[in-house]
Amino acid sequence: MQKQFYFEATQRLCSSLELEQSLRAYFEYVRQHLPIDGIYLNIYRPEYGDIQFLAHVDEAQTTALNKQVKISAEMEALLSQPDRPVIRIINDLEHDQVTGFVAPQVIPNIQSVILLRMLSGNTHLGVVGFYAKQKAQFCHRHAELIEPHKDTLSLITAFNLKGRNLLRANQALTQQNRLLKQAFNPCGVIGADSGLKRVMTQVEAIAKLHTSVLILGETGCGKEVIANAVHCKSQRADKPFIKVNCGAIPESLIDSELFGYEKGAFTGAEHRKAGFFEQANGGTIFLDEIGELPLSVQVRLLRVLQNGTITRVGGFDAINLDIRVIAATHRNLQAMVKKQTFREDLWYRLAVFPIEIPSLRQRRSDIPLLVQHFIEVLAAKFNLDKLPRVSSEQLDSLNHYHWPGNVRELINVLERAMIEAPEGPLNFNLTQVDKVEPAASGKHETIIIDPSHASDKLVPLDVMVSKYIAHAMRITGGKLYGPGGAAEMLDINPNTLRSKMKKLGLC
Template sequence: MERKFYYNATQRLCSSLQLEESLQSYFELIKQVLPIDGIFLNIYRPEFSDIQFLAHVNDQLATPLENQVPISKEMEQLLQQADRPVIRIVNDISLDSVTQFVAPKVIPGIKSLILMRMVSGNTHLGIVGFYSKTVGVFKTKHADMIEPHMQTFSLITAFNLKDRNLLMLNQALTQQNRSLKRVIFTPNGVVGGNAGLKKVMNQVEAIAKLNTSVLLQGETGCGKEVIANAVHEQSSRSSRPFIKVNCGAIPETLIDSELFGYEKGAFTGAEKRKAGHFEQANGGTIFLDEIGELPLSAQVRLLRVLQNSTITRVGGHNSVQLDIRVIAATHRNLQAMVHSGEFREDLWYRLAIFPIEIPSLRQRRSDIPILVQHFLEVLSAKFNLSKLPRVSTEQLDTLNSYQWPGNVRELMNVLERAIIQSPQGPLNFDFISASKSEEAVETSSGETIVIDPSHASDKLVPLDIMISKYIEHAMRVTGGKLYGTGGAAELLDINPNTLRSKMKKLGIC
């Protein structure tokens, strides 16, 4: 009789390559002789300090599981004890601290169990839990009845885990793809669009459907191109070209031919007509990054394009009509450049119809964790890592306390460096705290400015000269305005009369 029962149990456990299906077939047999409400399988993963559930079956369901329950170091020590029995009865779950903590998180209502360890050779694979939702139902004869099935359970679990390992690369890629879609395709298509950039994204939503020019302002590396792309993607032009131009990267002698194109024979080497960036973007959007780097001569021609919606190719005479939306971006203070004569006032008014100020990373520190997760997934795919490197709470605190003068771009570079140094993790960012020398200063207007002494020369000049030069710079920034709102005295947070006295003393006209 016992031999027949063992044979039937083995047959059922080996009846399917799907763990949950073979477990269901076995459960239908074993519940006839055991007072159980269900069976579960889990494994202890010391590398992750957790217990992962593999499958669960009861009268209502048979399902594979992916639940992971983190456990404490004290619990790990209990699980690693060599004298833990292969099978044991726990008629009151409160008597087993690990099971009491772990099992109800996945399967509520468990009151008593028979726990059977699965072992393959010297390897502890995990646990089969035969459970009841009633206290004190199991007897020694019940444990004796299922103990012979331990090797079969171990065998099918080992095959299941091996199959998971063989598919690990495909699963990792699938998970990375799923995670990337989840993070990248957040509402508005911007990481942090519902958090630190929510105000910005509200402005994007307000302006996207219109054809109005947009000016994006913010520090280098804060994500101006990402926001420009979001404006384009939410506009009616989303299916048309989105042309990106770095105005600071074009030599002054080539600006006209790069932006507006040229006709065949316009100059030596012009063997055929070429469409410039504006013509390439016709019907869509052109993104003029670092617009403040354009020389005054190019600013005049750009203004004409914005006013007339036409261009003329270099060496040509016929105008080309454009239907185009312009998004400009800069990290510079264009208003100050207008006052100092470095930027045309009429172009400023034409571009700044709808300015959007993008906050720096240190102004939206709440976004750092989700940006870290996003970049870890991107970089893990880039480096073909099988799993995401871990970041401890302490190291995340290091990232949160750093000032990020290079903003989001610097954060990605820091994460890439950390992964290169330790691909399997945990990641360490002590190198940024060791090199941290800058200081964030908040002005009276609430603006945060980073001061980094590491960029200063070791050669010092008399303090009066430095003060004199700084006051002269403030006067250039304000266009010579000393008093009132936006004047040099206000920006320097000093009484106007005191500033006037200092200027007189230092010989500043």
């Protein structure tokens, strides 16, 4: 009888590649010989300090589970004992510390159980529990019947776990692929229909043309994203898009990096090299931090814009280029022109179509969208199974922060929080300095300035006002009038502000 039982039970276990289906067929047969109300299957995960339930079958239904139950260090020690029996009968759960704690959290009213250990090599994989909802239901004969099934149950459980891991890996790859597509899809601008709506209207207007574009805005506000969008929506979208940080190239190398060089042009020039402009031929070159270029290079850049040609360092022949120039800066180029640190003729060439990007504090409606987007990107970067939660209180703190570093600072804040608490909830621990609180009228915002950072040595009030106005002009990209301008941010009439600036020698 025992051989026949083993044969039939094994046939049922091997009847399907789906764990739930094979477990259902197995349960329907075994219940004819054992007084069981159901079967559950779980694994012990020492790396997480928990027991994870994989499947459960009873008379009503068969369910795939992903339920984790945390256990104490004392329980972990019990499970790690090498001399634990392969099969155990527990006719009263109160007599077993681990099972009495874990099983009722998944299966209500469970009273007695036969535990069959599953092994993979010498590794304890988990247990199969044959349970009843009454006490003292099992005897030694029942254990003898099901003990030979341990190898088959271990095998199908191992295959199921492998399948789950492959599925999870596949889902993770799909998620990463989707996020990478978003990251490399220049047209995917977060806030295009809200805080950046006006900017995107300008992008749509200029993208199809070949006109140079100047993008203005604070550091970290997303100038490169907008440059990407202009290129993506242009007729050059399938051509090169070359990004150059002008402030990161040593002055002695700028000419050779931008315009290339001929073989033998200088020591170490062992072969001809195409510069960034040549690499971008047919497409777009994005010159970030254009205000950092020395005057000598500004002259040659002006020639490129005027004639569409370059000459390599050490060369004599002009090279014709079909190229679009997008420049960006956080500096006030008009003020630099007056100080003669930026060429006026180059300014007029670049500023044919300026696009001003609002700071993050000027488009707070985009913060929840940006938070969700970057949490997804960072979750893929950190290989997280699920996205960490952000409480409404923490999101509110983000909305009320001043964001001097704009979107770049937001990314850093999110990344730091996710490193500290990858499973969430996220806590951002923003400092109070520069924190924004809504004003009583609800129309404006009040910046809390902490005087404790000042020394006992004070400066004249005009000097302080001058520096504050200069700071306002910097963060607005030199914009004085209109929405997002310095006058609006300082809550002062534009004409009054201009008068103050003349009096203080700022214009």
